[in-house]
Amino acid sequence: MISDLRSDPAQRAGAVLTIDLGAVVANWRSLRDRVAPAECAAVVKANAYGLGVERVVPALAAAGCRTFVVAQFEEALAVRAVAPDARILCLGGLPAGTAPDFTANRILPVLNHLGDIAAWQAHARAQGAPLPAVVHIDTGMNRLGLGPDELDILAGDLGRLEGVDVRVWMTHLACAEAESPMNGRQLEAFRAAVARLPAAERSFANSSGIFHGPAAHFDLVRPGCALYGVNPTPTVANPMRGTIRLDARVLQVRSVDSAMTVGYGATHRVEARGKIATIAVGYADGYLRSLSGRGHVFVDGVAAPVVGRISMDLVTVDISHLPDGAVTPGGLVELIGPNRPVDTVADEGGTIGYEILTSLGARYHRVYRDPPSPEVA
Numbered sequence: 001m002i003s004d005l006r007s008d009p010a011q012r013a014g015a016v017l018t019i020d021l022g023a024v025v026a027n028w029r030s031l032r033d034r035v036a037p038a039e040c041a042a043v044v045k046a047n048a049y050g051l052g053v054e055r056v057v058p059a060l061a062a063a064g065c066r067t068f069v070v071a072q073f074e075e076a077l078a079v080r081a082v083a084p085d086a087r088i089l090c091l092g093g094l095p096a097g098t099a100p101d102f103t104a105n106r107i108l109p110v111l112n113h114l115g116d117i118a119a120w121q122a123h124a125r126a127q128g129a130p131l132p133a134v135v136h137i138d139t140g141m142n143r144l145g146l147g148p149d150e151l152d153i154l155a156g157d158l159g160r161l162e163g164v165d166v167r168v169w170m171t172h173l174a175c176a177e178a179e180s181p182m183n184g185r186q187l188e189a190f191r192a193a194v195a196r197l198p199a200a201e202r203s204f205a206n207s208s209g210i211f212h213g214p215a216a217h218f219d220l221v222r223p224g225c226a227l228y229g230v231n232p233t234p235t236v237a238n239p240m241r242g243t244i245r246l247d248a249r250v251l252q253v254r255s256v257d258s259a260m261t262v263g264y265g266a267t268h269r270v271e272a273r274g275k276i277a278t279i280a281v282g283y284a285d286g287y288l289r290s291l292s293g294r295g296h297v298f299v300d301g302v303a304a305p306v307v308g309r310i311s312m313d314l315v316t317v318d319i320s321h322l323p324d325g326a327v328t329p330g331g332l333v334e335l336i337g338p339n340r341p342v343d344t345v346a347d348e349g350g351t352i353g354y355e356i357l358t359s360l361g362a363r364y365h366r367v368y369r370d371p372p373s374p375e376v377a
Helices: 021-035 045-049 053-063 073-082 099-104 114-127 148-156 181-195 342-348 353-358
Strands: 015-020 067-070 087-090 107-111 131-136 164-170 201-203 244-256 274-279 296-299 302-307 315-318 332-336 365-369
Touching (some): 015 021, 021 053, 021 365, 045 053, 053 073, 067 073, 073 087, 099 107, 099 114, 107 164, 114 131, 114 148, 332 342, 342 353
Parallel strands (some): 015 365, 087 107, 107 131
Antiparallel strands (some): 015 244, 244 274, 244 332, 296 302, 296 332
16 A cells, blocks of 8 residues: 655656647647648547647647547547547448447547458448448558559449448548658548549548648648647748756766766766766656757756767766756756657657657656647637
């Protein structure tokens, strides 16, 4: 049995993750306004990109978002629990035997191949009524969706859709964040495909696709990373607001001198007298090991480099250039935030902002900042 805890949980935590729900909502509203009159959904798979479905979805629903997109069925159930009236699209197809669960929970399966369509049709016949679904058309990604051969079969035999109430035809961009001819090819392929099929909503653009202009918007857009502050236009300044701040606690400050080494493998060798701070975060918390010797933290607006290998629970930082007393045990340093946006951290770690967000660990003390009231917003 745990005894009464009298200390502040934020003080006990190795790091504090602050999540600005107001910024998430502001990002969604900005995208909504950009694509109007198309509808702006919200992709909340992977626990709302690591920020927490149980808080992000209600905030977006209160702001007017009506359609949420997830990857797996259990994620859809988590959204349904906090958004009882929402339309929920589940990208992962229709696993065998799960059709009754989709209808019981009012979740729209995204049917990815003719087998999915046949299984949903059979379920509709058993229910005695057409059932809503989304159909994914592959236009060049070659992951999920009806390929050209299956599209030809479906377009030539629309009876395969009897009982399937197609609400949305969708596709997914392969190179949306880049100036690539692939984008134009996919757009034309999607237009040609839906022209052969019964009328329904059309969904083409993800976060970056939204910035391709009105021709890409169709009826429904599906932003994900942009909602959470990742730059959807990486060749220009980020139009989105940052949504998280990660501050980690300093555990120890020690003096070092030449010939000393720091961390596992002795990969960092000290070249002059200085100071090393050890902070309470590591790769178990999603601060990637690839940031070893490449990452930076910020102390009062001043960068301090990560030195040595990042371990499971600890990071070591060279603070030799900072004044005495600038870093003390118990204090906090910024790992992600205004001075170190998520995309910058990702660049230093050789990855993308998506991975940084979805790797955010379970050991952080989380603080949510609620959106302003509707009157203020």
